[in-house]
Amino acid sequence: MARTVGIGHQDFETIRKKGYFYVDKTNFIKEWWESGDRVSLITRPRRFGKTLNMSMTEQFFSVAYADRGDLFEGLSIWKNEEYRQQQGSYPVISLSFANIKEESYATARRKICQILSNLYSGYNFLLEHPILDKKEQKFFEDVSADMDDVTATLAIYQLSSYLTRYYGKKVIIILDEYDTPMQEAYVNGYWDELAAFIRSLFNSSFKENPYLERAIMTGITRISKESIFSDLNNLEVVTATSEKYADAFGFTEAEVFAALDEFGLADRAQEVKLWYDGFTFGGLTDIYNPWSIINYLSKKKVGLYWANTSSNRLVGKLLREGNREVKKAFEGLLAGKHLITPMDEQIVYDQLNTNELAIWSLLLASGYLKVIHYEKYEELGDDFREVNYELDLTNHEVRRMFGSMIKGWFTETSADYHDFIKALLLDDRKAMNVYMNRVCSEMFSYFDTGTKPSKEEPERFYHGFVLGLMVELADRYVITSNRESGFGRYDVLLEPRNKADDAMILEFKVQEAEEEAALSDTVKAALEQIDRKEYASNLIAKGTPRERIRKYGFAFCGKNVLIG
Incomplete structure (x- = not known):
C-alpha cells in the first residue's frame, strides 16, 4: 500500500x-x-x-x-x-x-x-x-x-x-x-x-x-x-556545478520512478519526465524537484507546482526591466535555443541592474536555468578568461511558468493587448493603432528601471512586447527577432505554422525629429527599410509567396506610436 x-x-x-x-x-x-x-x-x-x-x-x-x-x-x-x-x-x-x-x-x-x-x-x-x-x-x-x-x-x-x-x-x-x-x-x-x-x-x-x-x-x-x-x-x-552532495537535494530519476511505481503511476513516467526532469547538480543529470513530484503523487496530474510556490518577484523584475540584450537572450531561450555566456556562479547583487551576467547567475542558482555544459578551469589552461556556460530553461514546468509571468506583464492592459493581437491577426491597422497606443501609455514605464521614463524605453518595451508575442502566438507562428535576412537584421518576423496564415514582418523605429517631421514619415522609413534590405528574402526562399507577407512599420515618439 x-x-x-x-x-x-x-x-x-x-x-x-x-x-x-x-x-x-x-x-x-x-x-x-x-x-x-x-x-x-x-x-x-x-x-x-x-x-x-x-x-x-x-x-x-x-x-x-x-x-x-x-x-x-x-x-x-x-x-x-x-x-x-x-x-x-x-x-x-x-x-x-x-x-x-x-x-x-x-x-x-x-x-x-x-x-x-x-x-x-x-x-x-x-x-x-x-x-x-x-x-x-x-x-x-x-x-x-x-x-x-x-x-x-x-x-x-x-x-x-x-x-x-x-x-x-x-x-x-x-x-x-x-x-x-x-x-x-x-x-x-x-x-x-x-x-x-x-x-x-x-x-x-x-x-x-x-x-x-x-x-x-x-x-x-x-x-x-x-x-x-x-x-x-x-x-x-x-553550488549546482559542484560534485559534492549531488544526489542529496532533489530526487534522482530512479527515486522518482520508484515512487511512481509505489503509487500505481508507472505508466506516466514520461509525462513526469517531460514536465519535471532537467535539473543537474555536478555531473548528475535527471534530478527532479521534490515539491512538484510530491504534489504530482498527491494530485495525480501535472501542474505548475514548484513554479507557483513564490511570487518570483525578483526574477520577474530583472527580466522585465533588463536591457535589450537580456530580453533578446531570453527570447532565444523561449524559442528553444541554448544560451552561451560567460558567468560567475557567485551573485553580486549590486550588479544585477547593470550586469546581465549576474542575472544569468541568479536564474541558474534559482533553478530556472540548467547547465548543459561549462568550461572547467583545468580545461582552460593558461587562458584566464571568464568561464563560458551553455544554459537552457530547466524543463516544461519552468517554460510554462515564464509564459505566465510574461502574460502577467500585460495584466493592467490585458484587454487592450489581446485586442491588439486580434487586430494584428485580422490586419486591422486602425484598431491596431488604437489598442497599441493604450498599451504603450500604460506599459512604457513598467518596462523601464527608473521612476521616470528613459530614452531606452522604446527598446525595453519592444523586446518585452516581442516576448509577449512569443507567448501569445507561439502555437500559431514561429517568432524570431533581430535575425539576419537579406542585407540586414529585421526586428520581428512571424512565420506561420499553417500555410493558410500570412507571414508578418514588423520593424520598429524611434522618430528622428531632424529627419522625420511626423510619425508618418518614420513609418514610411521603417517600411522602406524592410524593402530596401530585403527582410522578406528568407520567407520567400522557404516558399512563402510575396503577396502572403505583410509588412508593418511601428513609429515611436515618447509614448505615442503609429503603425502603418
Missing part, C-alpha cells in the same frame, strides 16, 4: 513518526561529516529539500534528540554502527532566516534579533547554572528583539561558548535559508545596511569562533565573498 503524501511538512520527526512518504537522504549526514569541512555553504533552488535535510541533520546530531535513534531506523545512516554512536551527541544551534521578507532594514534587523532571542529562550536553564558568571548572565538577558548591534552580532558566538562549556563538546551550527533577507534587501533598497550587519554576525559566528565544531548554511544563491563573506576564508561553497 502506498504511503500517505503529506504536503508541506519540513520537520523530519513529523514525517518519520506519521509514516509520510519520504525519500531516504540520510546518506548526506555521512558524506557531510566525512568531508571534514568546517563551514559548508550549500546552494540549491527553493523547495529542493534544504529545510528537511537540515531538520534531519539537526535531529541526528543534537543532544536534544539523544536516544531518538528510532527516527533513523531503517534508513541508510542507521546501517553504520559508527554513526549510530554519533546520534544525539552534540549541542546544535539551529536557526532559519526563511521568514525574513521585510520591506525595510529596521524590520528585517528586528526580526533577525527576535529569532536570536527565541533561540536563547530555549536555553534559559543556563541562567541557573554556575558556568555563567554575572557578566555572561547579563549578556544572556540582554539578547532581545531590541538589542544593540554588538550584542546581536555576538549572540551566536556567545551561545556557542555557553553550550560548549555546559556539554563539554563544541557546537554544530545550522543556518537555513541564509540569503532570504539579502534578496529582500536588494529588492527593497536596503542592501548595504543589511550586508554590513550580516557580515559582522557571520564573522563572529563562523570564523572567529573557537567553540565551533562544524557549520552548515543553506540558501538559493552564493552571494559574493566581498558582500558578506569577506572575512570568512574557511568556507566550502557547494
